[in-house]
Amino acid sequence: MQTSNTFALIGIDRYRSPRIEDLSCCLSDAKSYRNHLITSLHVPEENILCLTDEAATRDGILNALRSRFLQNDKIGPEDAMIFGFVGHGAQVEAPDGWIADDMMSESLHGEPSHAQRLMDSKNLASRS
Numbered sequence: 001m002q003t004s005n006t007f008a009l010i011g012i013d014r015y016r017s018p019r020i021e022d023l024s025c026c027l028s029d030a031k032s033y034r035n036h037l038i039t040s041l042h043v044p045e046e047n048i049l050c051l052t053d054e055a056a057t058r059d060g061i062l063n064a065l066r067s068r069f070l071q072n073d074k075i076g077p078e079d080a081m082i083f084g085f086v087g088h089g090a091q092v093e094a095p096d097g098w099i100a101d102d103m104m105s106e107s108l109h110g111e112p113s114h115a116q117r118l119m120d121s122k123n124l125a126s127r128s
Helices: 026-039 058-070 112-119 121-125
Strands: 005-011 048-052 080-086 089-093 104-108
Touching (some): 005 026, 026 048, 026 080
Parallel strands (some): 005 048
Antiparallel strands (some): 089 104
């Protein structure tokens, strides 16, 4: 059986909240990653979901993770699920056992507990 990769790419330049500074290259970076996957790595377009700006809301991202990774019958036990985020983030202390040059790990802003519950190892392990 041939393995495949499934991608969810998120790129956000424009934020709805006036308290969050807009960015200028995230949207183009996400689109460049998508283009590279298709043209250089020959990943089928249907294996790549790319959410940007207005579509990349909290609910949009969580729904994408759910539909692309957890509720996708096309993903088999040997397939890779890759999530890429280009936008504002944060750094948190890396968990024990993780290799991180500065002992920090990149993290998304917001309520990580909901996304972590959605994508925790038990949920992902049940996909194999």
